[in-house]
Amino acid sequence: MSTLSPASQLILKHLSEKIDKQTLIIDPLEAQDLAHPDFLSCEVWSFRDLQLPNTMFIWPEKPNGQYHQAIVFFPKAKEKAKWLLSQLAEILPPEANIYLVGENKGGIKTCQKVLADQLINIHKQASGKHCLLYSAQPNPNATKPAGFNFHQYTIEQKSVNIANLPGVFSFGELDKGTELLLSHLPAEINGRVLDFACGCGVIGAFIAKHYPNTLLSFSDIDALAIDSTRETLKQNQLTGELHLSNGLKKISSKYKYIFTNPPFHTGLKIDYYISEAFIKECGQQLESGGKLYLVANRFLKYPQILQNHFDLVEVIAEDNKFKLYCAYNR
Ligand SMILES: C[S@@+](CC[C@H](N)C(=O)[O-])C[C@H]1O[C@@H](n2cnc3c(N)ncnc32)[C@H](O)[C@@H]1O
Numbered sequence: 001m002s003t004l005s006p007a008s009q010l011i012l013k014h015l016s017e018k019i020d021k022q023t024l025i026i027d028p029l030e031a032q033d034l035a036h037p038d039f040l041s042c043e044v045w046s047f048r049d050l051q052l053p054n055t056m057f058i059w060p061e062k063p064n065g066q067y068h069q070a071i072v073f074f075p076k077a078k079e080k081a082k083w084l085l086s087q088l089a090e091i092l093p094p095e096a097n098i099y100l101v102g103e104n105k106g107g108i109k110t111c112q113k114v115l116a117d118q119l120i121n122i123h124k125q126a127s128g129k130h131c132l133l134y135s136a137q138p139n140p141n142a143t144k145p146a147g148f149n150f151h152q153y154t155i156e157q158k159s160v161n162i163a164n165l166p167g168v169f170s171f172g173e174l175d176k177g178t179e180l181l182l183s184h185l186p187a188e189i190n191g192r193v194l195d196f197a198c199g200c201g202v203i204g205a206f207i208a209k210h211y212p213n214t215l216l217s218f219s220d221i222d223a224l225a226i227d228s229t230r231e232t233l234k235q236n237q238l239t240g241e242l243h244l245s246n247g248l249k250k251i252s253s254k255y256k257y258i259f260t261n262p263p264f265h266t267g268l269k270i271d272y273y274i275s276e277a278f279i280k281e282c283g284q285q286l287e288s289g290g291k292l293y294l295v296a297n298r299f300l301k302y303p304q305i306l307q308n309h310f311d312l313v314e315v316i317a318e319d320n321k322f323k324l325y326c327a328y329n330r
Contacts, residue, residue: 006129007101008033011071014126014133015099024067025054026088027075043067045091047084047223049246058244059223063091074102078114080167080224082145085118089138099125100134108132118142148231153202155182160206163231165224169199177322178261181295182206184317184324189214191256196248196282197221201229201240203259208238216240219251221263247274248281258282259293264300276305283309283329291328298323 004012008030011019021041028034031050034042043055045063050056057063070092075081088098098119102108111134112122119136126133148163153174164171170178181203190213195204198218208216218229218240226244233240243250260282264275279302282292292310296302298321306313310327317324 004033004036005030007073007103007131008036008039010126010128010131010133011099011101012036012038013128015071018069019071022066022068024063024065024070024091026070026072026084028052029073042071049221049223049244049250060227062087067092067096069097069099071099071101074100074106074108074111075167076106077167077171078107078110079145079171081111081114082118083147083166085115085138086142086144089118089140089142092138094138094140096138098136098138100136101131104130104132108134148228150235155179155206158206158210160202160209161232161235162200162202162205163228163235164200165228168222168225168228170202171200174202175261176319177295177297178202180317180319180322181259181261181293181324185211185293189257191215192217192253192287194219194251194253194255194258194285196258196260196278197262198229199225199261201225201232203261204229204240205232205236205238207259208233208240209236217243217251217253217255219243219245219248221246247278248285251285253285254287254290255285256287256290257293258286258290261295264296272301272305275300275302276308279305279327280309283327286328289328291326293324293326295322295324297321 016038019038023042025042025044027047031052034052034054043065045057047059100111120139122134122136125135151162152159189211193214193216195218198204198220201218204216204218220226226242262278306327311330313327315323316326
């Protein structure tokens with residue numbers, strides 16, 4: 001049985017003959033797919049921390065080859081899709097073919113509507129494996145969607161400025177879980193603090209601003225999240241260490257506190273295996289006596305996972321949707 005993702009299977013079934021080293025692959029969901037011999041000669045533009053055998057450019061780096069076509073794994077966030085296609089138009093020649101592929105449940109069906117300004121000649125090419133494949137060309141007259149979105153959020157009369165690139169979590173609105181966490185922070189926080197899975201950096205920037213005896217680090221798998229955090233820090237005249245990292249793999253320091261509103265999805269599915277891996281990694285990056293503060297949807301099975309890796313797990317706050325846990329060792 002093939003281990004390729006359904007989207008990659010659909011691409012190979014219909015485009016295998018056309019894929020060559022002047023094909024640029026954008027934002028692949030499954031890193032292991034790119035090891036397939038048909039993809040190996042392609043260059044990849046990634047927006048995440050990925051380990052690939054291909055020549056790869058990770059945002060904000062931009063591909064610099066001569067490409068006649070691009071295969072875009074359609075992003076779940078529509079704002080990101082628009083922004084991504086406008087970035088791509090700056091790299092491809094106007095006659096280039098752009099293929100869009102994605103799972104039906106990831107929203108690919110909306111691509112004709114969502115990308116009506118960015119693309120011309122959008123046609124459905126194929127369907128199968130619960131996925132769709134479209135082809136199109138860049139629209140030379142497209143309007144350029146805005147980059148950063150700026151906001152100010154106020155929690156318990158304390159404010160923080162936020163910069164958010166399209167598709168980064170909390171785009172345009174503070175998440176209710178994050179708000180629960182920020183309104184129940186400990187009275188005193190000092191020392192090294194990690195905002196794990198930081199998104200636009202709202203948690204860490206709020207802490208850095210209102211708890212001046214802290215030294216903040218931020219990590220996220222998403223290059224647009226790290227870029228947003230960099231801008232968020234600038235907007236608040238703050239500094240911090242930034243790590244583009246899948247989980248905590250690239251983090252070597254130890255922290256007195258880790259705060260997180262963690263991811264619980266892999267692609268489109270809830271994945272407890274990955275949640276457990278993150279919690280274990282967080283435990284390993286805490287100083288002795290350090291504490292993990294984690295907010296999550298109350299229906300998720302976090303208490304058990306936290307208890308597997310910490311001696312003590314307390315519920316600090318809750319509402320009808322979220323619970324804030326504090327986990328630490330004796
Ligand atoms: C629920 S959002 C929280 C964002 C931010 N802390 C907030 O409260 O607005 C989860 C974040 O996890 C990041 N993420 C997803 N998978 C990840 C992984 N494997 N490693 C690190 N971060 C990941 C996502 O990019 C996203 O920014």
